[in-house]
Amino acid sequence: MTDITIIGTGNMARGLASRAIAAGRSVQLLAHEDKAKAEALANELGSGVTTGVLGDSVEGQIVIPAVYFDASKAIVSQYGEALSGKVYVDITNPVDFSTFDSLAVAAGSSAAEELQKITPATVVKAFNTTFAGTLVSGEVSGQQLDVLIAGDDESAVKAVSDFASAAGLNAITVGPLRRAQQLEQTGFLNILLSANDDLPDFQWNSALKFLPAV
Amino acid sequence: MTDITIIGTGNMARGLASRAIAAGRSVQLLAHEDKAKAEALANELGSGVTTGVLGDSVEGQIVIPAVYFDASKAIVSQYGEALSGKVYVDITNPVDFSTFDSLAVAAGSSAAEELQKITPATVVKAFNTTFAGTLVSGEVSGQQLDVLIAGDDESAVKAVSDFASAAGLNAITVGPLRRAQQLEQTGFLNILLSANDDLPDFQWNSALKFLPAV
Numbered sequence: 001m002t003d004i005t006i007i008g009t010g011n012m013a014r015g016l017a018s019r020a021i022a023a024g025r026s027v028q029l030l031a032h033e034d035k036a037k038a039e040a041l042a043n044e045l046g047s048g049v050t051t052g053v054l055g056d057s058v059e060g061q062i063v064i065p066a067v068y069f070d071a072s073k074a075i076v077s078q079y080g081e082a083l084s085g086k087v088y089v090d091i092t093n094p095v096d097f098s099t100f101d102s103l104a105v106a107a108g109s110s111a112a113e114e115l116q117k118i119t120p121a122t123v124v125k126a127f128n129t130t131f132a133g134t135l136v137s138g139e140v141s142g143q144q145l146d147v148l149i150a151g152d153d154e155s156a157v158k159a160v161s162d163f164a165s166a167a168g169l170n171a172i173t174v175g176p177l178r179r180a181q182q183l184e185q186t187g188f189l190n191i192l193l194s195a196n197d198d199l200p201d202f203q204w205n206s207a208l209k210f211l212p213a214v
Numbered sequence: 215m216t217d218i219t220i221i222g223t224g225n226m227a228r229g230l231a232s233r234a235i236a237a238g239r240s241v242q243l244l245a246h247e248d249k250a251k252a253e254a255l256a257n258e259l260g261s262g263v264t265t266g267v268l269g270d271s272v273e274g275q276i277v278i279p280a281v282y283f284d285a286s287k288a289i290v291s292q293y294g295e296a297l298s299g300k301v302y303v304d305i306t307n308p309v310d311f312s313t314f315d316s317l318a319v320a321a322g323s324s325a326a327e328e329l330q331k332i333t334p335a336t337v338v339k340a341f342n343t344t345f346a347g348t349l350v351s352g353e354v355s356g357q358q359l360d361v362l363i364a365g366d367d368e369s370a371v372k373a374v375s376d377f378a379s380a381a382g383l384n385a386i387t388v389g390p391l392r393r394a395q396q397l398e399q400t401g402f403l404n405i406l407l408s409a410n411d412d413l414p415d416f417q418w419n420s421a422l423k424f425l426p427a428v
Contacts, residue, residue: 101392107321134427141428148403172413175406178315182406185399189362192389192396193424199386205427210407213348213419214355 002028002050004163005060007075009037012091013066015135016127017045022138023166028052028059032067054078062087062159063121069094069104069111076119087156088121090180091128093187100195103184112150112180124151124160125180128187130169131194133205140207144170148186150179172210216242216264218377219274221289223251226305227280229349230341231259236352237380242266242273246281268292276301276373277335283308283318283325290333301370302335304394305342307401314409317398326364326394338365338374339394342401344383345408347419354421358384362400364393386424 003025006013013029020027027049031038038051050059058079065072069092076083094111096104105111112125126149127135134140147164149171151157157173164171174183186208193202217239220227227243234241241263245252252265264273272293279286283306290297308325310318319325326339340363341349348354361378363385365371371387378385388397400422407416 102322102395108316140425143425172407174403175410179403179406181316182399182403185396186403189388189393189396189400190424192393193386196389201426202424203427207425207427209423209425210404210416211354211357211421211423212415213417213421 002026002059004028004062004064005030005058006064006066007054008032008066009041010066011132012135014041014044015130015132016064016066016091017041017049018136019138019167019169020163021045021048022168023163025163025166030054030056058082058086060086062089062163064089064091064127066091068092072111072115073118076115076121081120083119083121086121087159088115088119088123089127089160090115090123090125093128093184093191095188095191103188105184108181110178110180110184112177116177122151122153122156123177124149124153124156125177125183126150126160126164128183129190129208131204131206134207138168140205143207143209144168145207146170146172146209148172148174148183150174150177150183152177216240216273218242218276218278219244219272220278220280221268222246222280223255224280225346226349228255228258229344229346230278230280231255231263232350233352233381233383234377235259235262236382237377239377239380244268244270272296272300274300276303276377278303278305278341280305282306286325286329287332290329290335295334297333297335300335301373302329302333302337303341303374304329304337304339307342307398307405309402309405317402319398322395324392324394324398326391330391336365336367336370337391338363338367338370339391339397340364340374340378342397343404343422345418345420348421352382354419357421357423358382359421360384360386360423362386362388362397364388364391364397366391
């Protein structure tokens, strides 16, 4: 029995797997094609990580594809009913990279909602506003990272929130899955700041945070 | 010669006028109908504030209607060409209050862009992610408030950015006016957190902040 399956071996996979291990969770790491990449990242992470490639049985109760939106849609299609009963965490920001000026989902929808239409898994939106490097370290400038979570299923949302909290992050449950519309626009804004050459303070290592008054 | 005209006498007018005075700017405060309300707020603010009512000549080079989106459209219609040459700061979040579930502007647009279509003023988006109370105090939890700014005209954006900086705030110029689409969805998210009874930490006095890594 594995707690969390992470698909992908890039920077976001590294960040999420780092947090999973910090939370004491067992991790299955599936490479897209090259199992050696999963093994290399597993070795780097240290312990409690099993490896495989896309197409292998998904062992985790929580599945986090650390891939772009289009790749996530392909994963959902590939696994089909095998994802039934799983919590599928959508971390994507579906930026239209041809223009870098808008999101590539229809107005009034979101990547998370589009994925929910095509999978029997329970989709939860989370981790789309946290950059990879900040997940590796688990904080920014000594402050706890916010993880914004949206979903329609209470127990699925709680599973993701519990994971984030156990990983030392500040989990904020925002509302139903359609709130992903706001989370993705906010994630896009976060990306735009780092992509903006006029803003040298933002170098893909900043963090969006909602500071409560104290 | 007045620096900034603020239209409205509510909480956001109080917050913005407080910052304007902190920045050493002269302020014209126009009440919607009741000049006594403008006078009361001016007395509270202390000094350098002149008062009037909507319809009076707009003296400020920067005009900030501290009102809802529909009221801002009405102001633009009322003043027409008299706003030519002014910097018009759109602080609104055009929430559909009948559902509290989405924004009430067309997809691919924003309140700021809609206003720009109907005014000869130069519209700049700003202050839509900062709650009134945080503007009065100028900070949250000892941290500088972020003011996110978007606009197409460089000198107009600079005028707003200079004001925010002089007021002790952290001005971040995000990009062109169409970035208001992201700022308004992010502002809506900020509102949704405070409106959510399940999140007792958020009571209309929190602040959205992009923390750079240090």
